[in-house]
Amino acid sequence: MTTPLRLGIAGLGTVGVGIVRIVQKHGDLLAARAGRPIEIVAVSARSKSKNRDVDLSGYAWEDDPVSLAARADIDVFVEVMGGHEGPAKDATEAAIAAGKDVVSANKALLAVHGQALAEAAEDAGRVIRFEAAVAGGIPVVKALTEGLAGNDITRVMGVMNGSCNYILTRMQDAGLSYEAVFDEANQLGYLEADPELDVGGIDAGHKLALLSSIAFGTQVDFDGVELEGIGSVTIEDINQAADMGYKIKLLGVAQLTGRGLEQRMSPCLVPDTSPLGQLEGGTNMVVLEGDAVNQIVLRGPGAGEGPTASAVMGDVMDIARGFRISTFGQPAGTLRKARPARAAVPAPYYLRMQLLDKPGALAKIAHALGEAGISIDRMRQYGHDDTSAPVLIVTHKTTRSALDEAIAAFGSTGVVAGDPVAIRIEAV
């Protein structure tokens, strides 16, 4: 195979330009490794005139990514525009229909339309690869789909949104409120145009849904991800957690239980000595657990031009080397429909509430927990103002529904001011 592999790249933003740079800089290296040259044939973006700091003069230009996708002179359609509808979807479908392989960095598109796209690709005998869509530069899709293919995967976990991890670590380091750090991150350009994609856990939820599908042989089910963003995490919770030896992370967890597939993306307490607990700033970390391998931990940059382009190029190189694999690791038609199980796996919880200064207040809370079958591991009252005091409780393992029941019962005790905060403590 010495015929060149010809790429059409749709999108010339952060990622697209990164890909162009690698192909231009490492032509010889890529050809030596793939056994054939990698060439860019055509590109597309919204603005043809924008200065992108790379020389695009050697490539054909297409205003419309759909036309790019269908060009007779490309083998692989590289989709790095973004968005789960519109041009990204249209062009990806057009590429498959035109018999092209697809490499995509678009987690939103794949998390929402992954099953349909995988089926279409399979019917057309084409592959869709998406390493860059999950945890940026970390080759985690590859590790899970290929490296651990001999394992029954038992759990997948990950801190997969660098912006959220930045916000949470910065809150702790600087002792700042969520609102203050959010504004700071927004001004630094760390957040998506719609910040809810980041802080609402949606972006990380997309990634978790993709990993779940591969791990458990289920159809990608983003709607089945229990989503809770970091907006309700206070500096007080971060400090209290730290005091007890925990960090708060936006953690994704996917697990196949007897009751179905549990997928959660939510703030969790993790031990501060664990690899996940020690993760600072924008770095991502994914933990993969299987019956044979036990546990592997992968850590690296979750975003940025170089790392994301590196992941795209890994997929391109696989295709150049002739490697063809089903989108989610097994034929799309054999993926089972996931049965979502919400919070099926019990865990200890961190509970913080404001207790009114009334006789027997603590006893009433303890009673409500006991009635719901929840036992208390640690309890601590700290500080005190005129009429109330903050109380921290760490429960023993319980289900989320039992906890919700207890919290509902707190209301009628008349001793709790405001809403209690409940954060899961994940065993990592």
Added chain:
Amino acid sequence: MTTPLRLGIAGLGTVGVGIVRIVQKHGDLLAARAGRPIEIVAVSARSKSKNRDVDLSGYAWEDDPVSLAARADIDVFVEVMGGHEGPAKDATEAAIAAGKDVVSANKALLAVHGQALAEAAEDAGRVIRFEAAVAGGIPVVKALTEGLAGNDITRVMGVMNGSCNYILTRMQDAGLSYEAVFDEANQLGYLEADPELDVGGIDAGHKLALLSSIAFGTQVDFDGVELEGIGSVTIEDINQAADMGYKIKLLGVAQLTGRGLEQRMSPCLVPDTSPLGQLEGGTNMVVLEGDAVNQIVLRGPGAGEGPTASAVMGDVMDIARGFRISTFGQPAGTLRKARPARAAVPAPYYLRMQLLDKPGALAKIAHALGEAGISIDRMRQYGHDDTSAPVLIVTHKTTRSALDEAIAAFGSTGVVAGDPVAIRIEAV
């Protein structure tokens, strides 16, 4: 492709039995993922009668692994016997000659004969895969060869011998001498029959040589690995290092420099807050650095039945899925001969010596360092007996040859008792 992939397994020890267990337990899962069944056809070991706690009755038995390798009814020869000469080498060569693909866990064989085997495989149109040979269950060969194929790799580092890491962490935790922990580890069965393979850094050196070849496109060159075992690491050095915020690890580092390929496997000081510094016990960690991805860190079990068999099965699954790749990531004929460069990259060093109680002793040492062009970052004298005192020096960045020059000059000062200890401080 629904024809089964037929395996012949040579070796039924820890790893071989692990593979049999996975194939027997996960037949359906493997078939669903590979699109075809994975079958064991024949096995070989020294003793046919040994009870191995798995049912081997369905497989043909071969006394001679060479005969197994050449059987007409196998597609893949799985070599999990070990040793860089003898049956492992003969059978691997026989398998290639007979047109079989090879999956091997044997780092010794590949580090010593990898180039010749890769050339033979290429001539025969077969593949050799060896994920299990490096860092056990961590899919690091895959991450480097495939996932990071778009990167110019700038550095590879790793703690890749669990027994050494166990010994070093146990020394620190229990305050025990090297000798005491060595005996303990040996009794627990943690060390190879020839313990020098572990504590001499040979086993880890084999792994580093394999990663280097892939990373830098050079012929595997185990002889070019500068080897230093952990036998000279004292509890005193561990404690002094800890005091300054460092851990001592048996660390492999490979780097292509202007002067050639530097490959070192030696005790190093690393910051105790770094991922490498935090690695406890038998776990392995590999750090891969590339120009696009920056840095990724992979962590997991470096040995044991399940993890190692998991890695073997990853390779088997790739072959079942039709993925064919050159042994070291590019055609064997295009791998350049490595030009070994010993300790080319400067670093700060930790120096410990016993200084005689003579006037101007410290000044003489400082002078000798200065003459060799080495400046001092920190110096500390601690404790004191009747005639001498231990002195610790942390130098600024220097080359190993300048340091050796200075240490040689210490001799003629007449103020140093015994041999100074010098340990590199690696920036990780």
